Amino acid sequence: MTSPLSGFSGASAASSVSGADKEKSKNLGDKDTFMKLLVAQLKYQDPSKPADSTQFLAQTAQFTQVEKLEGIVDMLKGQQLITASSLVGKSVEYMDAGGAKLTGTISAAKLNGDAEPLLRIGTTEVPLSKVMEVQENQPGASAATPKP
Known part of the structure; x- marks a missing residue:
């Protein structure tokens, strides 16, 4: 089976991104994209060679970190507005x-x-x-x- 993510790696993936896709690629760190990639990985894995459970746990931990970082970013934006409005x-x-x-x-x-x-x-x-x-x-x- 082929993966929907195959054929893209490093610089070749970055150079094949169009103008509209460049804007989307800035947001690749968000939790929705991460979750879609994780689900696609599970969906297209070879049934005779399932994903390693330690890798899956590591990816789940990364997803949790992404969620927590987004929460911190939102909190910092709120703090910046409070600071600015106090002026x-x-x-x-x-x-x-x-x-x-x-x-x-x-x-x-x-x-x-x-x-x-x-x-x-x-x-x-x-x-x-x-x-x-x-x-x-x-x-x-x-x-x-x-x-x-």
Whole structure:
């Protein structure tokens, strides 16, 4: 019997991936894909040579690790949003895309997909990592001003 996974290995598999498939291949680490691969392996195994039980247990343990890591990632995203939202209303010093130091007051925070949180300062969205200093909001602070 042939396996649906045969014929793909290492670099040859990566080089045969089309543009649309490249986006899907970024998510190969998710638990659904892992489970599909495990089920396919069991479905297409040679009945006269069943899978080694230690390999099966190792793969099951890997699946559990993938699930736990996804839980940690979700928890970290939530923590990032809490951290970013706690800065709303605070005056910050940040570096813009051109490298200039600016100051302003954060009016909103949002998650940017899988990337880091974005903070809205005036009409500009600033990644959390660009914030260099956080201060209590000062009366009369402007939305985004150059810092001398």
